[in-house]
Every structure is written in C-alpha cells, then in structure tokens.
Amino acid sequence: MAAALTTALLALPLTACGSDDDPAPASGAAEGSGTPSRGDGASAEPSTAPSSPEPAGTTVPVYYVGDTPQGPRLFREFRRVTGDPLAAAAALVTDGNPLDPDYRTLFPGGTFTSVAVEDGVIVATRDDRDWQTPGDLSEADGALALQQLVYTLQGALQQRLPVEVRVDGEADFLFGTDTAGGVANAAPLDTLGLVNVTSPEEGASVGATLKASGVASSFEATVPWRILDADGNAVLDGFATAEGWIDKLYPWSTGIDVSALAPGDYVFEASTDDPSGGEGGGPTVDTKDFTVS
Missing domain, CATH: 2.60.40.10 (Immunoglobulins)
Known part of the structure; x- marks a missing residue:
C-alpha cells in the first residue's frame, strides 16, 4: 500500500499538493498554484500561474515554530521537494532548516527511515528510540514538536489522517506522547500562529x-x-x-x-x-x- 501511495502522490501535478488542507502559495520561487480551502483553518488562496517553467518536484507545506503572544505556535512554509513528498516533508521538519530566520524546529536532528500510509494511519518509522521522551524539551514543547510532524505530514498527504511513530515495527512514544493508534492534529486556533x-x-x-x-x-x-x-x-x-x-x-x-x-x-x-x-x-x-x- 505504501508503494502505491507514493506512486500516486508523485503522479499528481504540482498544483495538487496544496489540497483543501494546505493550498499552495500564491507567488514565490517555490510555489504551486492554489487549490480550495483547508479543513484546519486556511481556506483557498488565490493563485498565479508561474511565468517561467518550474523545476520538477512537488510543493509541500512544512510547519515550523515561531514566537507569538500566545507562546510558541506553528507557521507554514511551502517547499519544493523531489522524491517521496511524505519522506521529504518529514526530513525538512527534522533537519530544521526553514527559509524564514524567525522560524525554527523543535526536533533535535535525526531522521525517519520511512513514512507511509497503512490502514488509514500515516506511519513514520524510526530506527531507534532517541525521541521517545522529551529530553531537553518541556512537555509543552514536546507536544508542539509532535504537532509539527502531524500537521506537516497531513498537509503533504492532503488528508487529515492520524500519525503513528514506530520503532522495530511497534508503535512507540514521541517526546513523551504515546502515538499508538495515531495522533490527530490539535485544534488549529490553539496550535497555529494566528x-x-x-x-x-x-x-x-x-x-x-x-x-x-x-x-x-x-x-x-x-x-x-x-x-x-x-x-x-x-x-x-x-x-x-x-x-x-x-x-x-x-x-x-x-x-x-x-x-x-x-x-x-x-x-x-x-x-x-x-x-x-x-x-x-x-x-x-x-x-x-x-x-x-
């Protein structure tokens, strides 16, 4: 099923990776054309077709952390990636290299070995348990780091499916949260920058x-x-x-x-x-x- 999903995603035109959950940006170097509304709170944005050919790839939304009067919240960037959009989006979260210097990631480096959809759940696989507990993260930051991953993978997939992290084939914790059965996206107005x-x-x-x-x-x-x-x-x-x-x-x-x-x-x-x-x-x-x- 995972292979079929990847093939289907890569076959989509660039305009599609902005779904009703995360429409692609209206302008800029990494844009795709917009698509209708998003269920977590951002509806359709107007789009402008690029005036010159764009490089091959897929535009995906990636969520990073920024400071607000309500405390740290998630902010979205659109990035052009090649290969499997789910795996590429996850790598952008963990690499922590946003374009905007006001943004950051809460992930302490590391990688996911694979990301796929199985039985209605987005499964992100790790090869160790380094992120099982928050470590230096506070409980609140650990929860927000998990939501970084959830919102990003849901946006890349264009579906609000829960996210489960696995190690050695078994559901595991991520920053102190048990992900067994999948973690849903938290309420947008409590999670996203306003x-x-x-x-x-x-x-x-x-x-x-x-x-x-x-x-x-x-x-x-x-x-x-x-x-x-x-x-x-x-x-x-x-x-x-x-x-x-x-x-x-x-x-x-x-x-x-x-x-x-x-x-x-x-x-x-x-x-x-x-x-x-x-x-x-x-x-x-x-x-x-x-x-x-």
Whole structure:
C-alpha cells in the first residue's frame, strides 16, 4: 500500500499538493498554484500561474515554530521537494532548516527511515528510540514538536489522517506522547500562529506590485500590514480583509503598489488586529524579507 501511495502522490501535478488542507502559495520561487480551502483553518488562496517553467518536484507545506503572544505556535512554509513528498516533508521538519530566520524546529536532528500510509494511519518509522521522551524539551514543547510532524505530514498527504511513530515495527512514544493508534492534529486556533504570510516568500524579489497573501484569524477579519525599510521605518501601510474570522484561519490577499519605493531590501509585516491596544499581549506578527528590484 505504501508503494502505491507514493506512486500516486508523485503522479499528481504540482498544483495538487496544496489540497483543501494546505493550498499552495500564491507567488514565490517555490510555489504551486492554489487549490480550495483547508479543513484546519486556511481556506483557498488565490493563485498565479508561474511565468517561467518550474523545476520538477512537488510543493509541500512544512510547519515550523515561531514566537507569538500566545507562546510558541506553528507557521507554514511551502517547499519544493523531489522524491517521496511524505519522506521529504518529514526530513525538512527534522533537519530544521526553514527559509524564514524567525522560524525554527523543535526536533533535535535525526531522521525517519520511512513514512507511509497503512490502514488509514500515516506511519513514520524510526530506527531507534532517541525521541521517545522529551529530553531537553518541556512537555509543552514536546507536544508542539509532535504537532509539527502531524500537521506537516497531513498537509503533504492532503488528508487529515492520524500519525503513528514506530520503532522495530511497534508503535512507540514521541517526546513523551504515546502515538499508538495515531495522533490527530490539535485544534488549529490553539496550535497555529494566528497570522501567517504565504506571499511574499522569504527573500523574494518583486517589481512594481507586491502580491501579498496568507491566512489569519484576526478581529473582524482585518489584517493590518506594513512595509518597513532597512532601518525599520514604515514606508507603506494598509490592511487586507480575510474571508472570515473567529472559528479558524481564513485566507487574505492584497496587491500593493511599491513602484514609488527605491530599489533595495524591505520587510513585509502582517499582523492580527489588536482592539485591546496591547492589553492582551499584543498582535501576532509574521514578517518576510523581500527586495524591490
């Protein structure tokens, strides 16, 4: 069954690895075209077909950890991989090499020897028990590290199947959690960053128009944004409107005229709206460095 699944996944067009669970990004070097809504809180994002041929491979969502007023949460990056997308996505989690320097992984290195689907469960196999207990991780960080793996593999597969870790053919613990029977994804609003920038991607180069997009759960669906210069000064600001709020993360997008900006390096910043004026810990913020060419 695992071999058949891998073959089927690799046969999918690049536009498919953004399913209703994790739509592919709207723009950027590692993008695929978007697809409809995601069940964990990020619905469909608008897509733009690439203007030049893209390298062979598959675009997969990979979840990393970033800091928020609510504590560490998961943020999504889209990465282009070759070979088995499940195994490649798992390797990106454990390697801990996100494009965005504000993100990190909680995994202490190591690898999974294989990842496959068996009887409705995503099975990630280890060859030792190094990650059986949290080690230097707190209980909360261990649980979030497990969710990094769960959300990433579910996104790569495009199905919300539970994840089980095995050693020597038997279900095992991961960072102190028994994975026997499979671990489900935790509630999105308790696990994901409440705003996440999909486009521009970290390090993107843009022309006269910056196409910004992402997902958010923000007060009254308002997503404030700013563009900062190299000194941290805001040179442009505005807001986007998401497709909803309260119950999950919803897509937002906007086009920004940057033709008046001098060529150079800038930061795009999106945040949740904060009607409390900071009394609740302040807004969740996600940033991406980009260049105006």
